């Protein structure tokens with residue numbers, strides 16, 4: 001309440017997404033009492049309807065009152081392929097004309113075009129695995145594949161901050177689920193040791209199969225997976241490893257091949273590589289890459305392959321074209337430039353935020369940058385004040401994060417210019433002062 005009054009942010013109340021907490025509701029009512037007015041219905045970056053997007057990572061929001069052009073700091077468009085790319089867009093339009101928006105069929109019932117097979121070949125070779133299978137949705141890739149890989153009598157050991165699609169897939173599998181402390185290899189080892197006697201051959205263990213599930217970059221933390229250590233533990237205890245690269249494929253690594261490339265892990269040591277096309281590739285859908293036998297097995301058994309309409313042909317062409325740009329097959333060096341740019345942009349933005357005194361989670365090179373707000377009441381204030389100054393940021397809270405660890409989650413793109421980033425930093429700094437979220441002393445500015 002003091003904070004609201006002090007920063008003259010009347011009208012903001014703690015919108016605690018999904019919270020039923022007694023005390024927070026009491027606090028909410030007290031704030032309403034204090035200002036004697038109902039909760040503000042000011043616009044924010046959550047529910048605004050987007051009228052159009054442009055290729056420079058700006059988006060136009062349509063609001064009840066006015067339409068404004070915003071710098072988009074919330075999109076997963078890491079490499080800037082998502083809108084009007086000079087190479088990808090004409091090809092996606094070509095695929096639309098040649099194959100229509102939808103195959104209107106499942107893969108096995110006439111829904112496999114030349115684009116689908118080509119996409120699977122490109123994805124497998126790009127991520128460094130012998131074969132791949134693609135799906136129309138990233139979420140479904142996790143939630144439908146895990147139940148095919150493991151079932152009753154099997155064990156899934158999952159990072160405590162894994163994405164909801166993994167949690168749902170694990171729950172739907174019927175396997176026993178154990179959770180290890182987020183990105184903590186020593187705890188993973190402890191859990192594994194509790195479940196099996198060290199060194200016993202796979203056939204003598206109480207579990208038919210053990211799968212350890214981790215993410216390349218954690219979407220709410222911006223943290224890189226401690227993959228080398230986790231791979232070593234999985235080898236030691238003969239557990240399979242399932243790596244979700246939704247946020248890392250295309251976004252990190254010298255040639256965009258994700259965390260294995262960045263952290264020097266041999267892809268042969270990662271049994272199941274999963275990723276989505278909705279981020280770096282600016283399209284939609286998801287993939288699983290692995291051994292030929294694994295992919296063949298999935299093609300014959302996975303319900304989401306057998307019974308769901310195949311990925312849309314223009315979306316497939318968009319992904320193939322984006323991979324071609326990354327490989328330099330478009331005859332330009334744009335791919336390499338994009339990869340260099342996202343790295344420079346991410347590291348610049350992160351270090352500037354830290355210098356200003358913000359608490360920023362995550363690792364260098366990661367384009368995902370959560371700025372800690374802590375107090376859920378600060379969510380609408382931060383989001384709306386930024387939006388007023390034409391900067392759109394995504395704010396996240398419970399149940400996506402623990403109750404009192406609300407944050408703004410910045411996603412940096414290769415399509416952000418240095419000017420964009422400087423403008424965003426200026427706005428975030430002002431709003432940070434207003435809302436009171438600079439938790440560390442700012443570094444003195446160099447003269």
Ligand code: PMP
Nearest residue numbers: 137138139163165219246276278
């Ligand atoms: N895995 C992770 C780690 C994610 O963050 C997401 C969504 N952002 C998904 C899977 C689901 O992907 P999609 O949005 O492409 O369906």
